[in-house]
Amino acid sequence: MTALQFLVKPSRPSSSLPSPLHMKNLQPQKRIPFPLKPFKLTNPTLKSPSKTLLQPLYSTFSLLSLITPQQKQRLQIGPRTQRQQGNTSDPFDPLSVIKPFIFSQYKPILLGWLCSLFSVLSLSQLVPKFGQLSSSIGKIDGITLRNDGLVLAGLFLAKLIATYGQHAFLWEAALNASYKIRVFVFERVLERELAFFEGGGAVSSGDVAYRITAEAADVADTVYALLNTIVPSALQLSAMASRMLVISPVLSLISAMVIPCTALAIAYLGTRLRKVSKKAKLSISALSAYLNEVLPAILFVKANNAEFCEVARFERLANADLSTLLTKRKMKAFIPQIVQIIYFGALSILCVGSMVVSSGCFDGCSMVSFITSLIFVVEPIQDVGKAYNEWKQGEPAIERLFDLTRFKSKVTEKPDAVDLDHVSGDVKFCDISFRYGENSPLVLNGLNLHIKAGETVALVGPSGGGKTTLIKMLLRLYDPLNGCILVDNQNIQNVQLESLRRHVGTIAENIGYRDIMNKIDMEKVELAAQTANADEFIGKLPKGYQTNIGPRGSSLSGGQKQRLAIARALYQDSSILILDEATSALDSRSELLVRQAVQRLMENHTVLVIAHRLETVLMAKRVFLLDDGKLQELTPSLLGSHNSSLTSTGLVI
């Protein structure tokens, strides 16, 4: 990420607020089934088979720019309220949830199936011609032999091309469908309320990441296997079986007897495979979740000499994954052996066939045709077996993926919610009470606070006093138990979430998140950087605004990050700003530069600052102490006497 991107682009995919530590009392969210209706997509992302094959399967792309509002509508990614009906007791049907996504790809699917029809037609011409040619070798002249050979080669080539088209189009459909599923699931995940990410949903972010990446890829394999089986295999099977029936009904009957036995065995093993696959998915996602948790915390691992302990944890998880994966692989290796039984069946038919030929009632040409048809009958049967396996393996992935979308959010937007056009910045907290879980204590208890437009208010209080929670309420990341919050006298529960969060900007040391999809206004960027005292150090970076400053600005100092965060807030120009002041100590020059930047920020903005420095406290117009869910104003006289107590109690540094 460059300094410029850092200034105007998202740096962190969630609120910038620090993660709360206590989450044990959160209630798991009520899940509801996913109510999808069929929809139609007219703009597939991948347009041609060649593009499908050449394009990296899951390249990094701007997700939001690729999905149009109409597509979202069809995918039912509309306002939450329309999608939140249903109840949890409905059984999950993997096929019905992926059906709309598959149907959306009807064009490549139909093209793929059309190719498979051509492939089968070529094959059904090829088989008798092959039989005739093989039995007439030595009996016909060279020219006829050459011509027949050319026809045979032409048919063979036609089959090859048609088969390529079949696979390419069907892969295109499968990958597009899985891409749509991925986007849909990700959008739904982002819609989830904060409690889900803070532990309330009982799904770790590593697990979510695994489902959206690896398991969505598994879904593509499953969809492809299904599409490649339903029509192509059925076509080939029926064409070859009817040819066999015409040649010899008796032999066809004998060969058909092998199929049900094999199908029964495959069905039984498929059910077992589904269970094993589910276990394997759980173990690998646990491993992925662990890595997602431990790698970002590598500093703490090293600082605490915890490498040994972490290796032991990793080994335990990797071992669990090893054994489930081994069982799955063994089972997958076993199933094709069952299919081989079909070949034994074919062999026995060959023997019977040879006897019939030798008795003179079955000519050699028919025999070759029969055996060739039989070989091509075995192929689709094998494919059906493979597709069944893929489906059984894919079912848990589909279930786990769509499980993320089945929820009823507690923070919902009313259908008639208003879009606040302009906000002057008047904020009222009216009798706010809140607790995280039903049985946990009140974090905010009947709290009242009126911040006038353009005013700066500082919040101080002991750790765990509820300061961050209050801010979460203002951003509507949680709804209060009682009371309401008014912005410009408008209850925020009646305001569109996007609109509210556009007008309330957050600034934290780890940089607030705000996605700016519009073009970057370089002049505005430079002005914001100057006001925030950030232009000087950005100018000294090797490539100025284009310098790569590492993930989350890791190559910047604490003070630089703070000034850049302030510059971002200035650029975004929200009327109400929340400043969660960094606790890390800065040298006196950095301190001065940050303070100047904060001072400039306070002009023309309503600022609610969680203050950790005495200087910031003194900059605020009013100061409130938040302790035990209650708010107490520290009046100037009180503040004077509190100055020393604020520092001595560690409320400010």
Ligand SMILES: Nc1ncnc2c1ncn2[C@@H]1O[C@H](COP(=O)(O)OP(=O)(O)OP(=O)(O)O)[C@@H](O)[C@H]1O
């Ligand atoms: N997601 C959560 N689930 C459950 N409890 C939570 C959650 N977030 C915060 N809490 C609890 O709510 C209380 C208030 O936390 P909050 O983060 O608002 O305090 P704070 O005043 O901002 O603290 P600090 O100054 O240390 O950041 C704490 O007891 C905390 O453990």
